[in-house]
Amino acid sequence: MQLDLNLLAALDALLEEGSVAGAAARMHVTAPAMSRSLGRIRRTTGDQILVRTGRTMTPTPYAIAVREQVHELLHQVQGVLAPSRELDLATLERTFTLRWHDSLIALSGPALLAAVRGQAPGVRLRFIAESSIDTPELRRGEVDLEANANRPSAPDIRAENVGESRLVIVVRQGHPLTRIRTVTAEQYADAEHVTVSRRGNLSNALDDALARLGLTRRVVATAPTEAAALEFARGSDLLISVPEATTRSAVADLGLAVLPLPLELPSAPIYLSWHQRYDTDHAHAWLRGLARTALAM
Incomplete structure (x- = not known):
């Protein structure tokens, strides 16, 4: 019937x-x-x-x-x-799963959590680590929000550029390059480097920029997270090149120094991504607004 x-x-x-x-x-x-x-x-x-x-x-x-x-x-x-257009944050009970780049969790996660707790104490946030491969959790509804430097290509995934940060060099305090007024591209290439890659890639856009100048660098190791790479730099003369915004909290705590990058490269973007099924979800839209503010700080 x-x-x-x-x-x-x-x-x-x-x-x-x-x-x-x-x-x-x-x-x-x-x-x-x-x-x-x-x-x-x-x-x-x-x-x-x-x-x-x-x-x-x-x-x-x-x-x-x-x-x-x-x-x-x-x-x-x-x-x-015809879902209600009103959202009662005081009584909202929901768990959101956020897959963010580890440095963005460290940088913006505390501000987002404080904002959520202040407005909707019944909401819980699950921050999970990025995978080393592309995964379909956004499409399956297992992840609510992603935040990283990659713009998704799938047509059913929404993406918004919520910020950007220029690349800088991070070295230990007392590193020989800290005594140079301006680091040249040649000096940068002559040093030994650690790259950050969750897939273990030994090269990236920096190597392409150096190749255009006829230069190459020696990458001696990769690390899956910036936190791990910063630890390598902390105890050696290795260089790490990362977005400036992601180093703010770690540099002072670890006793590291920041130097300008001697290469012309566009700033690293920060994309906030979600599945289109959440476009009209009022609780999700509220969280996106808070995340947008936290990531732009």
């Missing part, structure tokens, strides 16, 4: 109004049209629903028994087809 949701609305109106005329006025249809709907409901349920007693109509025992259930079902359907 195929369910007609219009009959559910008509049944709710009939049970609430207790008459065909009243239900017709409520549904903005004619009385004959509502009578036809009542006939269809009777055939579908096998019950009279309303029976005439004198000048009024009285609900049957079955109608009385299902009245509240019908009203609740209609309310749920309306909620699905």
Whole structure:
């Protein structure tokens, strides 16, 4: 049997109004049209629903028994087809999963968590590490928000550029390059380097920029996270080249120095990405707004 949701609305109106005329006025249809709907409901349920007693109509025992259930079902359907435009943050209970680059978690995660806790104490955030391969969790709904330097190519994934940061060199305090007023491209290339790559790549756009100048550098190691790479730089003369914004909290804590990068490269972008299914999800939109602010700080 195929369910007609219009009959559910008509049944709710009939049970609430207790008459065909009243239900017709409520549904903005004619009385004959509502009578036809009542006939269809009777055939579908096998019950009279309303029976005439004198000048009024009285609900049957079955109608009385299902009245509240019908009203609740209609309310749920309306909620699905026309979701509420209001979001009650004080009572919102939801867990969001965020897959962010580790440096962005360290840099912007605390500000985002504080904002969420201040507005919606029932919301929980799950920050998870990036994978070494491209994974479909955004599409499957297992990840709510991604934040990294990669713009997704899938047509069903939304992406917004929420910030950018220029690349800088990070070295230990006392490194020989800290005694040079301006590091040249040749000096940069002559040093030994650690790259950050969750896939273990030994080359990146920096090597392409050096190649255009006829230069090459020696990469002696890769690290899956910036935190690990910074530790390598901290205890050696190795160089690490990373976005300036991601070094703010770590440099002072680890006793590292920041130097300008002697190459003409565009700033590293920061993309916030989500699946299109969440475009009109008000709680998700609220979180995106907070994340956008935190990442832009």
